[in-house]
Amino acid sequence: MNAFYSLYSHEFLRVATCVPATEVADPDFAVAETLRLAELGHADGAGVMLFPELGLSSYAIDDLLLQDALLDAVERAIGKIVEASKDLYPVLAVGAPLRGDGRLYNTGVIIHRGKILGVVPKAYLPNYREFYERRHFSPGAGVTDATISVGGHRVPFGVDLLFRSEGSVPFTFHVEVCEDFWVPLPPSTRAAMAGAELLLNLSASNITIGKAETRRMLCASQSARAVAAYAYSAAGPGESTTDLAWDGHAAVYEYGDLLAETERFPTGGTFVTADIDLGRLRQERMRLNSFADCARQELPQGHGYRKVGFTLDKPADVVPLRRRIERFPYVPSNPARLREDCYEAYNIQVQGLAKRLAATGIKHPVIGVSGGLDSTQALIVAARAIDLIGEDRKNIRAYTLPGFATSDSTKSNAWTLINSLGVTGEEIDIRPAARQMLADLGHPFGAGEPVYDVTFENVQAGLRTDYLFRLANQVGGLVVGTGDLSELGLGWCTYGVGDHMSHYNVNASVSKTLIQHLIRFVARSGDVTPETAAVLEAILATEISPELVPPGEEGVLQSTQDIVGPYALQDFNLFYLTRYGYRPSKIAFLSYNAWSDAESGVWPQDIPEDQKRAYAMADIRHWMEVFLRRFFNNQFKRSAAPNGPKISSGGSLSPRGDWRAPSDASAKVWLAELRDNVPAE
Template sequence: MRAMTGFTSLYSHEFIRIAACVPPAEVADPDFAAEQALRLAAEGDAAKTAVMVFPELGLSSYAIDDLLFQDALLDAVERAVARIADASRHLYPVLVIGAPLRCEGRLYNAALVIHRGAILGVVPKSYLPNYREFYERRYFTAGAGVTGGRLSVAGREAPFGVDLLFRSSGSAPFTFHVEICEDVWVPLPPSTRAALAGAEVLLNLSASNITIGKADARRLLCASQSARAIAAYAYSAAGPGESTTDLAWDGHAAIFECGDLLAETQRFPRGPALAIGDVDLGRLRQERMRVNSFGDCKSAELRQAPPFRTLSFRLDAPDTSVALRRTIERFPFVPSDPSRLREDCYEAYNIQVQGLARRLASTGIERAVIGVSGGLDSTQALIVAARAMDLLGRERKNVLAYTLPGFATSEETKANALALMRALGVTGGEIDIRPAAKQMLADLRHPFARGEAVYDVTFENVQAGLRTDYLFRLANQNRGLVVGTGDLSELALGWCTYGVGDHMSHYNVNASVAKTLIQHLIRFVAASGEVSEETVRVLRAILATEISPELVPPTSGVALQSTQQIVGPYALQDFNLFYLTRYGFRPSKIAFLSDHAWSDAERGAWPVDLPAGDRRAYSRAEIRHWLEVFIRRFFANQFKRSTLPNGPKISSGGSLSPRGDWRAPSDAQAKAWLAELDENVPRA
């Protein structure tokens, strides 16, 4: 296991740092190219970068036409290779350099993989473009089909072919593959087979001249390849100094992971440019395990093709801490990009509406019954129920909404609930549950019935249970369907009473909506223009209300019962939920990511419209404490999730439905997770 001192290093948590490089060029000047490559390599070394990829034919320049046949140039290229190989003895990164190389009377557009003074292997370009502005077949031999070979370059022998994988056997283990420019533009890129054979990082050395719109095409190709291959994809293109006789160059380098852009250079740089991305190998490995169709494709494809040669090298994790250079969204269910958040809210809201409308239509039930507390969850569920009636062409009066005040219901939340019912035009009602609750507590001989201020779990659940009883009987009486209100975060933490309203219903529209997303869905509806000004006013008042179950009355000197003081800040707990269930990460890695995201309130972007009071930092001690609380509560409350009613999946972050994303035994123990947390995450 990792020592405590390794907690803050990205290499301790299945990350590696890779770089896509754009050095300045001088046309047909290998000495200059080697000098510039080594300058960038020194930067990569200082940053403890594992792999650095450089442009296609970078040592010679790309657009030099028949100069590629000149022995003087090719000899100079080999001298440049030797210089870089010698210098690499003292450098941490693996360097992947492009050059024209001779082999058995043929010329290849090739990539050299260099590390610690050795040429680990040489990969030729498989597919040579010979259309529009490209004439590569005039100079080069295609590498497609070249396997099992060896090549002598700069006085060094190295494996040669398109069948090479490069695998670190050190304490920073990973596998990468190399292809060149056009290879990713063809229908079946070589990197596809390489990924199926185990490559996690795919590198592309490119020259790629620029024309209007081409940068977007590159992004699309590289992002889609990284998504399909469940891999990281690093792409580097030629930049300033290349020949502009007939072409121009924008120096575009970018790194993608599972379709997500990690890093990108500014295009048209005036000097050297470097895109550095910290790749989450743990995410890639988890996804490949989960996506069984990836494994099926691997079995089918690799049976029909020659095997890869795996070339080992040793790369150990640095013995110093390496801080993560990567944006980690504080709210995995709530993107910080405003346009993406609007789109997510639009989709989530309409998924909820569509799900409920379909259930009402398929059952033939005319009415929806819902309890409205004046809190966030029931507010969103009521909005959805009203909109579902619109979608079905029914009157909103078919939504039967009830507020059911108990011993701790505040006048504020009750007023908000009644105002929301009126504003939305649903049928509103109020049932005071206190008389029935007093009778039940008296029947149970509870101390409260004797006038004692005993507010235990029985006291709380009598109220919660009665509300549910009333709603289900109201549904019987009115031929209605009870709409659930409990959200994903409450289900994860077990912050719901078994068999009552926040757990049980006929159909729960919020079941896979995280608490941190609920407030943004309400804001989305308020800003949509489809609700009245009065509705917007009420929604804003509800958003400003403290989250509370309102089951225990506030007493003299005691504040209102606060959910987040008991189960933890939903901001942190939704973060923990996402990374535990979506990716299966170790607690120490979740804590590492949370520490990076939350330890500095000034780092990174916040979701739009998030109140200033919610924009706070959390210490490492707080992060660790609430993660431990989450693990304990999550495992202890699986029995509640094993009996959930139906409800639509909302987010790619997953749901906790026992029929969907999360299937787990109700009696599983949390010991292994807690032990890993104790061993690898410092308490302060």
């Protein structure tokens, strides 16, 4: 199978966090269970496997930790794991009590391909409530530039170690132990600033009511602040229950997002894997200049870290991605999150327009209403904004401007919406003026020939804009824009006309895939009349069309998505290109994983059935090429976009906000990367 389809070809790394079964103070049992899970991880393509704190000895064994017989057995256990690791792919991070320079340390031992890469001591030892670690261990805080003897070999030892893969799967990771991330300044914070992208925490962590949620909060916040992946493993079944209990909680977070979590209170050993996106973390760190500024200020000259190199190369076999990729990155599949997003987006739009009206003193929003999605959302927002500033909805001037292809259904929907919202509506038929302009231009249509070219289309679009701006002059109004983020990204808007130009565009950073849900949110909010709700549902069921060319044979409408591509795919491309700067091949890889199988995965609530389809790689590649050409060729339109509120962290295309680019750039580099690295089928 083509290596393109392997996660390791696209800056992903599979990490496993493990909860082995244990027997109290039985290193031989611990070795067998550790290697059993390690072999499963190897077969599964894991690159790093994390095991619990003191997993080779057990954690809650008190003064048995000071017994030479046990400590000797632990060192022999490490030797067995080192020997077995020669035939295993993943890096193994195991927990063990180790003697060094007359002290005992609680450590994480890092093993790969028959070698101990290094040993990291626990920096901060809890000695409160149920914890008595200072009775047995020496703290690792301050231990740097040291070595330790393990199984007759001197290996790097200290809290100053970073582990760096120098193979074809390059990444850097850091290790800390349990309590280290409960302190105000976890060691992993500085390690992340020094370059660690993956942070590992070997933990035992007994369970009490509510503690699991605190762990989640700490893991999420640390991964977010450190712009890193954070893997956490805690002890599970088999630990001593003299006075404590254990829930076997293991999880992997990435930049604040939970990727994977074990089922707590397992009855046997288990592990969970997560495919972390190293490319995402690298992109975020480059973009967040404050991250680098903080590192420059807080880290000593030269960083003070020792880099321990090892080699992790891409596995020979294809390792398919097992990470949930949202099919609609602007539309979360979680219903509660989607409701919250819609609530926030709608109110951001309303607040933005209300402020503009208040600041200008203008009381007459002017809007062209077509009966399509975009103008519907803009009119809903305008009505609510007028309410917010305490003005009469009759101040809103809504115009239907039918042209040569306006259908009876969209026109009827437009009028029903205007009347149900209680705004002032008027109709201006643009066809006489359009015929005159086409005749003046010497266009064949002016002489009665059915020629439906770009001039024919844009004469209508331009006239609608002319009328709206002059009507705004006449009533002392402000033209509310309707064009959305997806159209601006694809350049599917005519320069200087209504879907591009306005006095203020409320939809400027709302994607086509999200706008449907915003309308549905209002329709089902209970804040509109039943008549308004009914017409909103009817508009949602209407085919997306610019309605500039009359229907063809058998009444087939002009379809936007037949020309620019399915909005589902193009919004996906837009998000990952502008939000993360991914190369086209990685976007195509993600798109394939999201869209190649319509039967798997979770669909956002209320997604129409016609959008629940699969796309083959050939479709994904074709429409991405269309996207790239259109995106680069139409930057000049984005450079002149009017004001409009930023809606989501997915970004906007405003030249004053998230996206700034030259109008003359070529898509050549991106098209070549797509062509050279993405299979045609």
